[in-house]
Amino acid sequence: MDLARFPRRRYTPGPTPLERMPHLSGQVRRDLWIKRDDLLGLAGGGNKTRKLEFLVADALAKGADTLITVGAPQSNHCRLTLAAAVREGLKCRLILEERVAGSYAAQATGNNLLFDLMGVENIRVMPAGSDLAAAMAEEAEAVRALGRVPYAIAGGGSVPLGTLGYVACAQEILAQSLDAGVAFDRVVVASGSAGTHAGLLVGLNAASWDGAVTGINVRRPQAEQEGNVHTLCVQTAAMLRTAPPERHAVTCLDRWVGPGYSLPTPEMAAAVRTAARTEGVLLDPVYTGKAFAGLLGLIETGEIEPGERVLFVHTGGSPALHAYADQLR
The missing domain is CATH 3.40.50.1100 (Rossmann fold)
Structure with a gap:
């Protein structure tokens, strides 16, 4: 799978940090890590x-x-x-x-x-x-x-050419995991326009990674979003001349969407405060706040089991926080 044959501008000088969240890990008895794509180049960062x-x-x-x-x-x-x-x-x-x-x-x-x-x-x-x-x-x-x-x-x-950005991110995660001696059981990411989620799936599948990728929906019902993500996986894999992930590998949970896209929920606000107060990480109200609420919810129900090592992909968005100040105070 050769990404080098596709022309690419570089807006970030190196890989984004992959960090452990030590305080929150201790609180929830899971080994939680974060991929800091909120620190990507361009104004304000983000996926x-x-x-x-x-x-x-x-x-x-x-x-x-x-x-x-x-x-x-x-x-x-x-x-x-x-x-x-x-x-x-x-x-x-x-x-x-x-x-x-x-x-x-x-x-x-x-x-x-x-x-x-x-x-x-x-x-x-x-x-x-x-x-x-x-x-x-x-x-x-x-x-x-x-x-x-x-x-x-x-x-x-979120078209196949743009989705290559997260195929490249999947390769970056695997290289950083190897370098750090860390093997993840699960990746959790916000699932919206589908390109980030699909790119991670295609990249990790091509590397025969055997963990789970869990998408947390921010807009659409589960079945509709899973169909969108898998379709984009198939299109992107065809562009790369590699096999796409199977349909059953696509999971897009819709329990944390709330009343609709961009509409605040109590779980989102609590998740934003939790990340800020335990790890000093700023999430956003529309995407990462709801995705992190999903991560915490899956821990609370036991669907993410004690001992699991989980990577949360932070897709950015914190510049929008100020527009939601009344809902977050």
Whole structure:
């Protein structure tokens, strides 16, 4: 499986830390570790950076001067796509889907503030359920009318080319595990647009790793999300000419979604406080807070058994914390 044949920009000078969480491990009687992808390069860090390394390389190879993408009003993906555009000297246009009615506010803090600070060229706000592909096509046509070259990036960068970023992360985890003499029984990760989850599965499966990857859903019901993740696994594995993981290897638990995407839950708020107060790690309310709530919930029910060594993949998002201050205090 040769990732080197795919053009790639590098926004992070080396591997992100893989650290033990000693205080929380002692409290819950499990050996808990964390992969710090919140410390990836670009503004504020986060998992989309790995996907953008491959996607932006493709954009540059095609002569693009403007990136276009979609996300929610506090989208980490939109923040990082804009940051990559600034890094490369490109323009960037964002289409924001109000998945919760009335959730966009031009003067909001969090990622919305950063959109303005980094000089987004245009923001278009759409209601939930809009045809986002059509909206991106319209933005692309508007860019062409200006004599420029657009490059559209799907939500979350979760297409096979972007998913390669987490195939690379899986290789990085395995190399760090070997170096540290640590063997993990389970990896836990937030499962949203599916690219991070699928990339880890493809990369770990290609290495014949025999642990479990547990996705914690942040938006969709379990069956729907598992289908999305497995489809992307198959597509990505085909690109790499390797075998995809079996369907039964895909687990996307939906018990911690709560009332809906980006809507706070008591379990999320408690998980964010727990990580901050035991390990000094900042999670976010939309993705990692709910995923960490899932990790703690699986420990509480005994589904993660005493003695298990578990790696939590921190996909970033803490710049959005400030927009949820009222729900976290």
